[in-house]
Amino acid sequence: MQLAVNIVVLASIYALICCGYVLIYRVSRVLSLAHGELMMLGAYGLYATASLFGGHPVLAVAAAGTLAFCVGIVVYAALMWRMTGESVLAAVLATIALGILLRGAMILVFGTQTQYPLRDLGWSNASLAVGSARISAVGLALVLATALTYGALFAFLRGTRWGIRMRAAGQNPLLAAQRGIGLHGVYALAWGLATFTGGMAGMLIACDAGLEGTLVVIGLKAFPAALVGGLDSLAGALVGSLVVSAAEVLLIHYVDPLLSDVVPFVVLLAMLAVRPWGLFGTREELDRV
Amino acid sequence: MSGYFRVRYSEDFALLDTRVQKAWFAVFSIALLSYPFFANALWLDLANQVLLASIGAVALMLLTGYAGQISLGHAGLLAAGAFTTGILFKEFGASMWLTLPASAAVGAALGLIFGLPSLRLRGLYLAVSTLALHFIVTFAGGEYESRRGFSTGIVIESPLTDARHWYFVLLAAAAATLLFGLNLLRSRTGRAWRAIHGREAVAEALGINVHRAKLSAFVISSTLTAVSGCLFAYYRGFVSAEAFSLYITIQYIAMVIIGGMGSLLGAILGTVFVVLFPYVIDAATALLGIAGRLASGIFAVNYSAFGLVMILFLVFEPQGLVGLWRRMQSWFLLWPFKQRPLSR
Numbered sequence: 001m002q003l004a005v006n007i008v009v010l011a012s013i014y015a016l017i018c019c020g021y022v023l024i025y026r027v028s029r030v031l032s033l034a035h036g037e038l039m040m041l042g043a044y045g046l047y048a049t050a051s052l053f054g055g056h057p058v059l060a061v062a063a064a065g066t067l068a069f070c071v072g073i074v075v076y077a078a079l080m081w082r083m084t085g086e087s088v089l090a091a092v093l094a095t096i097a098l099g100i101l102l103r104g105a106m107i108l109v110f111g112t113q114t115q116y117p118l119r120d121l122g123w124s125n126a127s128l129a130v131g132s133a134r135i136s137a138v139g140l141a142l143v144l145a146t147a148l149t150y151g152a153l154f155a156f157l158r159g160t161r162w163g164i165r166m167r168a169a170g171q172n173p174l175l176a177a178q179r180g181i182g183l184h185g186v187y188a189l190a191w192g193l194a195t196f197t198g199g200m201a202g203m204l205i206a207c208d209a210g211l212e213g214t215l216v217v218i219g220l221k222a223f224p225a226a227l228v229g230g231l232d233s234l235a236g237a238l239v240g241s242l243v244v245s246a247a248e249v250l251l252i253h254y255v256d257p258l259l260s261d262v263v264p265f266v267v268l269l270a271m272l273a274v275r276p277w278g279l280f281g282t283r284e285e286l287d288r289v
Numbered sequence: 290m291s292g293y294f295r296v297r298y299s300e301d302f303a304l305l306d307t308r309v310q311k312a313w314f315a316v317f318s319i320a321l322l323s324y325p326f327f328a329n330a331l332w333l334d335l336a337n338q339v340l341l342a343s344i345g346a347v348a349l350m351l352l353t354g355y356a357g358q359i360s361l362g363h364a365g366l367l368a369a370g371a372f373t374t375g376i377l378f379k380e381f382g383a384s385m386w387l388t389l390p391a392s393a394a395v396g397a398a399l400g401l402i403f404g405l406p407s408l409r410l411r412g413l414y415l416a417v418s419t420l421a422l423h424f425i426v427t428f429a430g431g432e433y434e435s436r437r438g439f440s441t442g443i444v445i446e447s448p449l450t451d452a453r454h455w456y457f458v459l460l461a462a463a464a465a466t467l468l469f470g471l472n473l474l475r476s477r478t479g480r481a482w483r484a485i486h487g488r489e490a491v492a493e494a495l496g497i498n499v500h501r502a503k504l505s506a507f508v509i510s511s512t513l514t515a516v517s518g519c520l521f522a523y524y525r526g527f528v529s530a531e532a533f534s535l536y537i538t539i540q541y542i543a544m545v546i547i548g549g550m551g552s553l554l555g556a557i558l559g560t561v562f563v564v565l566f567p568y569v570i571d572a573a574t575a576l577l578g579i580a581g582r583l584a585s586g587i588f589a590v591n592y593s594a595f596g597l598v599m600i601l602f603l604v605f606e607p608q609g610l611v612g613l614w615r616r617m618q619s620w621f622l623l624w625p626f627k628q629r630p631l632s633r
Contacts, residue, residue: 031413033361082604092359092413093546094603100539101596107589220420220535227417262428265421272406272418 002133007242007249009139012146014241016201017222019153019234020194026232027170027190030080030091034099035198036219038075041102042068042199043117043206043215044110050120057121064203065196072195076188084187103216118207125208138208145204149197153234166190170232217261224268230281239279243267304471325456333452335564340459341521343560344466346544348513350556351470353545355479356506357486362403362419364537365426366511368530369395370518372430375443375528385448389519396515397508399426404507408500415507423535431530442529445522455524462520466513470553473509482506486551536592543599549609558610566598567591 229240484492548559
């Protein structure tokens with residue numbers, strides 16, 4: 001029972017991070033390798049707002065969320081916008097460069113100490129009982145946040161004007177642009193949403209386990225989950241996260257705790273060998289010359 | 290009528306074309322060969338680091354700059370070479386003549402295994418599987434360390450102890466790698482790589498076996514990288530899993546970007562830039578008098594400066610240092626004109 005709860009919590013962590021990878025890849029075919037760093041930036045945003053709005057935790061969380069969304073827009077407007085016409089290779093390399101820049105800047109500004117934003121917010125991480133198992137309050141919040149995010153994203157992509165524009169831009173950018181969809185706006189929105197969800201994941205993980213450099217590694221470990229499900233499918237990201245986290249939790253429990261960093265990547269390799277476009281991903285069509 | 294004419298095929302194939310080029314090459318070689326007799330210990334060590342890293346940078350340039358595939362497992366491949374060397378040395382007391390080819394073989398095998406998934410899909414899938422490679426190799430290395438009780442790392446006795454001897458060995462290795470790369474790129478394989486970088490579908494339509502070309506690019510690149518890792522292990526005399534973080538991979542990617550995509554000269558220039566960069570930052574902070582304040586976070590300064598420089602190059606000078614050099618060259622050649630004449 002406890003194992004099942006652990007799997008669900010870990011899966012929701014991965015799923016919440018994954019939807020950033022999926023959103024950006026689906027809309028602009030760019031693999032954002034700065035996602036781990038952007039996630040950490042979101043968590044530091046919460047740390048900053050927590051001390052700024054001391055005594056108003058709800059306000060602080062809302063401000064941090066808005067901040068994360070704005071950071072995503074700024075990243076697009078300042079850097080990725082210039083990479084739109086360039087090759088995908090250049091864009092991916094730019095995200096790597098952005099990642100290392102952000103990591104250095106964050107250490108310079110915030111130092112290397114482990115921070116505890118939850119304590120700064122004035123909340124405590126209670127342990128709740130679910131049947132025979134226990135789950136931390138933040139863990140429960142993570143599961144709820146993930147469910148809410150995915151529900152909202154599905155509704156957004158299916159029903160709203162901007163969501164349909166995003167899907168159109170992802171399917172065929174040229175055609176979408178010619179039908180009057182502003183690609184820059186759509187791409188900026190995708191980056192904003194991705195950074196917002198990633199930042200939210202970062203904040204919640206930081207609340208649970210403390211805020212330190214290992215957050216970036218968690219961001220990278222979530223990437224296999226996105227790929228196992230299929231890089232351009234949100235539903236796939238959900239399923240992929242479940243698969244990867246189940247494999248990770250079970251192997252840690254029954255084999256060796258040290259395996260935790262490797263398991264997602266082994267699952268990834270197995271997936272790449274069997275079905276490289278992922279469980280729910282669309283298989284690439286043939287290119288035209 | 291004056292000018293330079295190639296009248297024999299051998300002249301067409303020659304790497305050094307004109308008399309001026311040959312003269313410059315001779316001057317340059319003499320300068321390189323006499324360098325260790327003038328340099329002090331620090332500069333000699335820096336030169337060795339540059340030569341060592343340039344092997345890995347050339348390997349990455351072949352893969353990323355020419356074949357257009359991103360590898361995020363460069364540090365993992367270096368680690369594979371270094372750990373092969375370390376394990377063979379510790380367990381069997383093997384000499385360098387055994388560990389070097391063994392590292393190369395391990396590199397080639399890893400290249401083959403991790404390159405295979407990328408064949409089934411176009412795009413950036415090599416980046417994905419090489420990321421897996423990085424984590425798996427460093428995990429395996431760390432496991433070996435802790436199981437055998439070398440928790441801090443494996444100490445290797447190097448057959449060479451004098452930095453000057455190392456310089457000549459590394460110079461020979463780097464020169465051999467460069468020559469190999471230059472000739473490979475002029476061959477059928479190299480032309481195939483450039484074609485698939487340009488556009489995969491067209492390359493395939495022209496009769497290039499895209500799968501084979503991609504796989505050969507990755508296998509050759511990873512073999513060279515593993516050899517570089519083996520030399521690294523001997524040069525440092527020490528192997529530990531912590532030394533091969535993702536930051537090393539990013540450094541090598543920085544070399545390729547800053548030097549200039551699609552140029553072996555760029556790989557070398559980028560290596561010089563990246564290896565010397567931390568020392569320049571050190572000197573700059575000392576000059577500004579903020580060294581004391583930043584002492585604890587000097588690596589963070591390096592990180593962010595690296596990222597910034599990479600972004601600046603990607604945005605404003607995608608051709609890298611080589612692009613700058615070529616532009617300067619043509620400025621002097623064409624002066625007082627700005628553009629090349631339209632008809633050539």
